[in-house]
Amino acid sequence: MPIHHDNSPPPQAQTGAPSILVRELNYRYPDGFHALRGLSVAIAPGERVGLVGPNGAGKSTFMLHLNGLLSGEGEIRIAGLPLSKEKLPEVRALVGMVFQNPDDQLFSPTVFDDVAFGPLHMGYGEEEVRQRVAEALAAVGMADFAERMPYHLSVGQKKRVSLATVLAMGPELLVLDEPSAGLDPRGRRQLIELLDGMALTMLVSTHDMRLVDELFPRILVMDAGQIVYDGETSAVLNDDAFLRAHGLEKP
Ligand SMILES: Nc1ncnc2c1ncn2[C@@H]1O[C@H](COP(=O)(O)OP(=O)(O)OP(=O)(O)O)[C@@H](O)[C@H]1O
Ligand SMILES: [Mg+2]
Numbered sequence: 001m002p003i004h005h006d007n008s009p010p011p012q013a014q015t016g017a018p019s020i021l022v023r024e025l026n027y028r029y030p031d032g033f034h035a036l037r038g039l040s041v042a043i044a045p046g047e048r049v050g051l052v053g054p055n056g057a058g059k060s061t062f063m064l065h066l067n068g069l070l071s072g073e074g075e076i077r078i079a080g081l082p083l084s085k086e087k088l089p090e091v092r093a094l095v096g097m098v099f100q101n102p103d104d105q106l107f108s109p110t111v112f113d114d115v116a117f118g119p120l121h122m123g124y125g126e127e128e129v130r131q132r133v134a135e136a137l138a139a140v141g142m143a144d145f146a147e148r149m150p151y152h153l154s155v156g157q158k159k160r161v162s163l164a165t166v167l168a169m170g171p172e173l174l175v176l177d178e179p180s181a182g183l184d185p186r187g188r189r190q191l192i193e194l195l196d197g198m199a200l201t202m203l204v205s206t207h208d209m210r211l212v213d214e215l216f217p218r219i220l221v222m223d224a225g226q227i228v229y230d231g232e233t234s235a236v237l238n239d240d241a242f243l244r245a246h247g248l249e250k251p
Contacts, residue, residue, distance in 0.1 A: 017077065017080030018043055018044055019043050019047070019172070020042070020043040020078060020173070021077040022039055022040055022041050022074065022075070023074055024040055024073075024075070025040070025065060025073070026073045027070060027071075027073070034225060035058050035061045036061055036062060036065075036225050037225035039062060039227055041230060043201060045079075047201055047202075048195075048204075048216050049202065049216055050211075051205040051206070051219075052207070052219060052221055052248060053221055053223050053247075053248075057222040057223050057225070058222050058226075060100050060177050063097065063175050063205060066078065066175050067088075067175070068088050068091065068092070078094055093122070094173055095172075096166035096171030096175065097166065097175045098165075098174075098177060098179055099177055100177040100178050102155070102158035102161070103158070105158075105162040105165060106150035106162060106165070108150065111142065111147070111148050111150055112146040112147060115132075115133045116130075116133050116168070118165060119133070119168050119169060132168040132169075135168075136164040136165070139164065139194055140160040140161070140164045140194070141187065141190055142160050155182035156183045156187055158182075159180075159181065163179060172201065173202075174195075174198070174201070174203070175204075176202070176203075176205070178205055179195075179204060179206070180206060180208050180211055181208075188211070196215060202216075209250065210251040213233065216233055217233055217234075218231065221236065223246045223247075228246060
């Protein structure tokens with residue numbers, strides 16, 4: 001790995017590198033619980049990958065590693081960049097992460113402020129920020145909610161606004177933790193269409209096997225801190241015994 005000098009090319013220029021590369025990732029929570037046990041995976045630019053598995057499998061724990069919010073043993077690279085202290089701001093600008101719990105994502109007095117937060121901190125001017133916020137809120141069907149208090153929104157509305165906070169930053173990679181949880185059927189359909197229309201690398205955890213079937217040709221199945229399957233979605237969805245063994249169901 002060459003050392004990056006100040007005049008090194010921007011991350012986008014590192015063509016050929018996987019969007020996400022993870023090697024032998026192990027993580028123990030401070031109480032000693034061994035939550036990730038030797039995870040390895042490579043996801044190419046533009047790939048759309050579903051992440052499934054029973055409650056407690058380690059999906060959220062894994063995702064929180066991908067922008068350095070948790071840090072275990074092993075190697076992680078995002079678009080070729082290591083998650084070192086120096087590279088962390090660059091990595092965070094590339095990775096749009098939506099947390100499982102929207103209350104971890106929303107903290108401003110208005111929806112507008114929450115969605116504007118990212119673009120403002122990226123240094124965009126007022127007009128550009130306004131436009132980004134408007135587009136992101138429209139994309140998630142929340143255009144009329146800009147002046148509302150995030151705290152008082154319904155769960156599904158909060159999930160939509162959380163996604164908008166990430167879209168407004170124009171990430172290269174989406175890491176979404178259960179984005180359809182709490183959405184009504186129309187919201188779920190809008191989400192599927194929205195994701196389907198975006199040419200970004202996506203890693204999306206969900207218990208919604210229909211969503212997986214529609215959007216993700218490749219699936220990672222996690223159980224007890226390990227990836228127990230990595231491959232074609234269609235193969236897994238036709239393997240009843242495997243699905244049952246890992247607490248999953250056919251769509
Ligand atoms: N702060 C923590 N301290 C100790 N153990 C934790 C902590 N957070 C999570 N765990 C444990 O780590 C394991 C993985 O949890 P994680 O939240 O990653 O699962 P998940 O696959 O996302 O589940 P779900 O489908 O319910 O969202 C679980 O056994 C959980 O109890
Ligand atoms: Mg989770």
